[in-house]
Amino acid sequence: MKGTIIRLQGGFYDVMTETKQEIRCRARGNFRNRNISPVVGDDVEIQDQKDGTGYILAVDERSNHLVRPPIANIDQAFLLFSVKEPAFSYHLLDRFLVLIESKQIHPIIVLTKMDLLNEDEMEAIEQAASLYRSIGYDVIETSTEKGSGVEAIRDLFEAKTSVFAGQTGVGKSSLLNAVAPELELATGKISKSLGRGKHTTRHVTLIQLGGGLVADTPGFSSLEFPQELEAEELRWCFPEFVERHDDCKFRGCAHVNEPGCAVKAAVESGEIASTRYDNYVTFMEEINDRQRRY
Ligand SMILES: Nc1nc2c(ncn2[C@@H]2O[C@H](COP(=O)(O)OP(=O)(O)OP(=O)(O)O)[C@@H](O)[C@H]2O)c(=O)[nH]1
Ligand SMILES: [Mg+2]
Ligand SMILES: [Zn+2]
Known part of the structure; x- marks a missing residue:
């Protein structure tokens, strides 16, 4: 069977x-x-x-496999980021996107706790959202307090296996409860002293929802690149770099020190966000350092 x-x-x-x-x-x-x-x-x-x-x-045989959270055969990953408590981070989002892109899993960016923003903060978050939309990512803004974005999330579950992933306390279980209150998943308060969640969800669980399967997962507090991710692969994990790769003068361009680099030109002209490029360089150094150590 x-x-x-x-x-x-x-x-x-x-x-x-x-x-x-x-x-x-x-x-x-x-x-x-x-x-x-x-x-x-x-x-x-x-x-x-x-x-x-x-x-x-x-x-x-698995079609794919994530180590953290430990799960196999996923069609799409909902990457949850709270806009506050814990604070939104471009660095963490880019890191997570690289991880998911490197596994060739379809990512969907979900911003949670939108209700906590004042007007100025809202503007900053809208800027982030439009940056990622311009790259081609789906970005869904949600609030379980206001019930916003919940329908949009539910509509994406059908006939797929999805995973909810993100730092502890971003609201993974809360959002699943908003989609289906009968789930009654345990949720936890944010620790005031640590400014993050308390690892309320302890196990990965696949739930039948909206005509598909969705996994609630334990949140992480830090995110390391897997051992097998090589520095050379990074350039393929940034879609807006991939798009311009053919325009670089050198075929194997790493977009760092090469002359005639179309990616660097796009950063100069503002077509590629400097946050994205800076994170790319930081990740590259991190992976190279690690390769040197082993
Ligand atoms: N204001 C506000 N608070 C929210 C929202 N979503 C979740 N929270 C709160 O954030 C806290 C953490 O929510 P959880 O759903 O437990 O977070 P989690 O991502 O499942 O955390 P772990 O299971 O530890 O990984 C709870 O106090 C929730 O009430 C939201 O949209 N708005
Ligand atoms: Mg949880
Ligand atoms: Zn280049």
């Missing part, structure tokens, strides 16, 4: 079968020895014991 892992709990894998039954499974011993650790989102072959339990016999 075929199914999808929707939850990992206390050494068990909860598997949703094609007939929408939940079966609590253990992994077969031999399977553990082969060093495969199944994660949420994995499509699996199970042996149904007909008593609500079963065994995982095999894990299908």
Whole structure:
């Protein structure tokens, strides 16, 4: 029988079968020895014991796999950023976009807690939103206080497997509750002293919602690039750089010190945002430093 892992709990894998039954499974011993650790989102072959339990016999090949949050086979990632509490950061957004782009997963940027902004702050956030829209990203502005943007989010779930990801306290669980109040997911207050959330959600869980599957995930407090991400790959993770790559004088242009670089020219003329370019250079240095260390 075929199914999808929707939850990992206390050494068990909860598997949703094609007939929408939940079966609590253990992994077969031999399977553990082969060093495969199944994660949420994995499509699996199970042996149904007909008593609500079963065994995982095999894990299908993954179309993609994120380490943090640990999940496989995603069609799209909702990247949640609060505009306040915790504060919005261009750096963190670009970092997250690189991670998702490098896995060739479709990102959707979600700005949360829009209700907390005063007029001046709103203007700054609208500038950020239009920058990312101009690159081609979807940006959805939401507030669970006002109920805004909730419909727009729900409409994107159909027939897809989605993941909600973001720092702790940005409002992932709150937004899912706004989409479907019956979920009653636990939410947590922001720590006043730390200025961030308190890791309220502890496990990745796939939920059936809006005709698709959506994962609520534990928030992170920092975001490191995966070991396998190489400096040379970075240039392909910035769509507005990719668009201009053919206009660079040198074919393998890294857009740093090369003459005749179309990307640098676009930064000079203001067509590419300097925040994006500066983050690109910072990330490149970070990855190069890491490569030197190992
Ligand atoms: N004002 C306002 N507060 C919000 C909004 N969305 C969430 N919050 C608050 O932000 C806090 C954190 O929300 P959670 O939903 O627990 O955040 P999370 O991203 O799930 O956090 P973790 O599970 O720790 O990763 C709670 O106090 C929410 O009430 C919003 O749109 N406006
Ligand atoms: Mg949560
Ligand atoms: Zn270039």
